Amino acid sequence: MTSDRSKVAGDGSSFAQAFQLCSEVAVVVWDVPAQLPALGKFTLAMQSQPVPLVSMTLPRADGGQCVLWAIKPGSEAEDAQIAATDGSPLQAFALQPAARLPLLDVETLLGNLSPAGCVKFLNNLLTVWRSAFRLSRNELFSSVVEDAVFTLVPAPRLANSVCQIAPGRYLVETDISPELGEISGIYAIGASSVLPLPSQFVAGNSSEPGWQSCHFILDTLQPARPIHIMFLGKGGIAVRNLPNCNPRYPGLQKWWAEQRGDSGLREFVVRQLSNLPGGTAAATDLQLRAPLQARQVARSRMHAAAEIDLALSLQGGLLAGGWTNDPTSTLAGIDCLNEDGTALPLDGNWYEFPAWSREAKTNAKAEVTGFIAWLPLDEPLGPLLQPRFQMRLASGAVKPLVPKPQPFEPAAQRNRILRAVPPQHAVDDAFRTILAPALQGAERELGKTIRVDHTKDYGQPRQAPLVSIVVPLYRVLDFLRFQLSGMATDPWLAENAEIIFVLDSPEIEDETKHMLGGLHILHGLPMKLVVMNRNGGYARACNAGTRFARGTVLVMLNSDVVPREPGWLQVLSRPLLEQPKLGAIGPKLIFEDGSLQHAGLYFGRDQRGIWLNHHFYKGMPGRYSPAQVARNVPGITGACLVTRRETYERVDGYTEDYVIGDYEDSDLCLKIRRLGLQIAYEPAACLYHFERRSIRRSQDYMRGVASQYNAWLHTQRWEDDIAALMPAYSDGANGTGISIEIEATERNAA
Structure with missing residues (x-):
């Protein structure tokens, strides 16, 4: 090594030494002279200051301090200077290019450091230095790290590969001492690489007293070569030797079938699989093939009892539900158990309601207290079908609760959430902090799975259509032939419109x-x-249908709406083309008996203060006089809603977080109103509406609380806008027969 030595002021002297960490990175080692202030800060300065430049101060075994700087020197020797914080020079020397320096003598360095200094050196080497200089796959750096490992732990304990959970990924087990403390990092150290592993692991009981079992995931492309695993903990370091990755079990399924007693480890593997391509499907299959045994505490006249029958792992948290029975007031709470056994109380977001369960022996109904709870989680549980719980008693005793396997597919989860609470108990307390975040998470995940599969054209598409008609189809095709017949016999429509059916x-x-x-x-x-x-x-x-639309005017038309006579589309399109302040317009809709179904939409509160959608004059005769006036209205139904495509796109179309289908139309109208545009009703256009024939086919909608949730969500989103809007329409909304005309036109329906 080449260096210029300069004496430090005082009685002693100390000399900086430079070594090679790799071909481009040098390490300057300097023992702080004893006469300098303890814990002082020192800098390394060069004429052309290198970047990055990182340092660490380490305690020596003799009580002194050692400072190390890691830098990328230039291609020629360069003057360097160590200085105190105030800038006073302490030593000057010439720093050679890294390739000309001897390799860092790790054994000598560690021999001069205290145990705490050795741990700190390795910690910085694996974290800051490795990352700053991008040395993860540098062979020289790997050899330095290996030398450090052998110096500190010449005979490490073994780690073993349990099974391969995915190509190149292995579940590894070993034992660690509880004295290691909280583990901050796990590293795989090989002959040519030093790679950080996911710092996720699960600790459990070990067969050896004084030790804990530890399982983690190893990602390696060279499973046959020996690897050292290093754990960095608050209490020190631990090194394990993994001779090879030849797994003890031939496959994940074989191992999984034998792990029913180690639930925490199963949950850890499920969460790890969820981060891998195709892992969610594999994790779901494993849990269904070898589920945990469902466990409840049976109902008793003297003792607390409970069952979990709802436990959905969702984005953002866990939705739990079930029942409790506490005849002697000894129940303290219900907890969810983390994979490491940590108990997470459910009482933060908890809602109770009257319920019943069936006696195991007699199958008779028994009154219990139903509940739902939402447990927010920073990290998702993954596709966990059987989260574990415990019933906590006032005495401190706990009893395990395990639900049956739960649905993980987003639509199935959403539909289960909709039946979590009886409709009569679906109130604000249930929605706000429990059902709403659960449904929003399920809807987001469902949305990620939805896409257009393919399209099919019937005939030559019309060139530059003026109007695009979008018709969603869901199960019911009963009115399709009548709807198309009404369109085909309308000359203006046939000449100017394109028709887009969307099969949902x-x-x-x-x-x-x-x-x-x-x-x-x-x-x-x-x-x-x-x-x-x-x-x-x-x-x-x-x-999805509007993304294929090419017309200036956009018509959203239900499949159960049938034109009564030609000309309706021209009547509705013309105002949109002529009046820039008009945002959307809708026709008069009548039932098959000729009575009114829709003459504009308004909002009215129910007994709970929720704004509900209502139709002006619904059920009145089709020629009811107030319904014959063209006028502005609070909103119009999506059964036949006509707007400009540009307006629809400006408000991002229908909002997609309403469940299954309801309130999207009024939501769209309110979004259009926020643009400063008006919503109009035009009775000169009249169509039949065979109301809700499609949505009745959705059992999930009819049996659950979807409509109540949508109304609640709509109110939360639009409370202020609706409250400010409705006073102008109060007389007409009250059904008095008086229509308040806002910018009413002169046109009346014939």
Whole structure:
């Protein structure tokens, strides 16, 4: 090594020494002279200051201090100077290029450091230095780290590969001492690389007294070569020798089947699998093939009892539900158990309601207290089908609770959430902090799975259509032939409009294609069919259809709406083309008996203060006088909503977080109103509406609390806007027969 030595002021002297960490990185080692202030700060300065420049101060075994700087020197020797904090020089020397320096003598360095200094050196070497100089796959750096490992732990304990959980990924087990403390990092050290491993692991009981079992995931592309594993903990370091990655079990399924007694380890593997391509499906399959035994505390006249029958692992948290029975007031709470056994109380977001359960022996109904709870989590549990719980008693005793395997597919989860609370108990307390975050998480995950599968054109698409009609189809095709017949016999529509059907129930794809093919031959109308890959709900289907729309005017039309006579589309389109302040317009809709179904939409509060959607004059005769006046209204139904495509796109179309289908139309109208545009009702256009024929086919909507949730969500989102809007329409909304006309036109329905 080449260096210039300069004497430090005082009685002693200390000399900086430079070594090679790798071909481009040098390490300057300097023992702080004893006469300098303890814990002082020192700097290394050069004429062309290198970047990065990192340092660490380490305690020596003799009580002194040692400072190390890691730098990338230039290609030629360069003057360097060590200085105190105040800038006073302490030593000057010439720093050679890294390639000309001897390799760092790790054994000598560590021999001069205290135990705490050795741990700190390794910690900085593996974290800051490795990252700052990008040395993870540098062979010289790896050899330095290996030398340090052998110097500190010449005979490490063994680690063993348990099984391969995915290509190149292995579940590894070993034992660690509890004195290691909280583990901050795990590293795999090989002959040519030093790689950080996911710092996620699970600790459990060991067969050897004084030790804990530890399982973690190793990602390696060279499973046959020996590897050292280093754990960095608050209490020190631990090194394990992994001779090879030949797993003890031939496959993950074989290992999994034997782990029913180690629930925490199972949960750890599930969470790790969820981060891998295809891992979610594998984790779900494993849990269904070898589930945990469901456990409850049976109902008793003298003792507390409980059962968990709802436990959904969702983005953002865990939704739990079930029942409790506490005849002697000894129940202290219900906890969710983390994979490491940590108890997480559920009482933060908890809602109770009257419920019943069946006696195990007699099958008779018994009154209990139902509950739902939301447990927010920073880190998702992954596709965990059986989260574990415990019933906590006032005495401090606990009893385990394990639900049956739960659904993980987003639509199934959403539908289960909708039935978590009886409709009569679905109130604000249940929605705000429990059901709402659960449903929002499920809807987001469902949305990620929805896409257009393919499209099919019937006939030659119309060139530059003025109007695009988007019709979502869900299971019910009963009115399709009547709807298309009404369109085909409308000359203006046939000349100016394109028709886009969106199939939101692909299970009836063959039937739909067959019917549309026949109707195209019969009427000659060009059409496009957009087939979704799965059912995603009304809003997603409509938005998917509009992405294929080319017209200036956009019509959102339900499949159960049938034109009464030609000309309706021209009547509704003209105002949008002529009046820039008009945002959307809707027609008069009538039932099959001629009575009114819709003459504009307004909002009214229910007994709980929730704004509900209502239709002006619904049920009145079709020629009811107040319904014959064209006027501005608070909103219009999505059954037949006409707007400009540009307006629809400005507000991002239908909002997709309403469940299954409801309140998207009024939400859209309120978004359009926020643009400063008006919503109009035009009775001169009249169509039949065979109301809610499609949504009745959705058992999840009809049996659950979807409509109540959508109304609650709509109110939360639009409370202030609706409260400010409705006073101007109060007389008409009260059903007095008096219509408040806002910017009323002179046109009346014939």
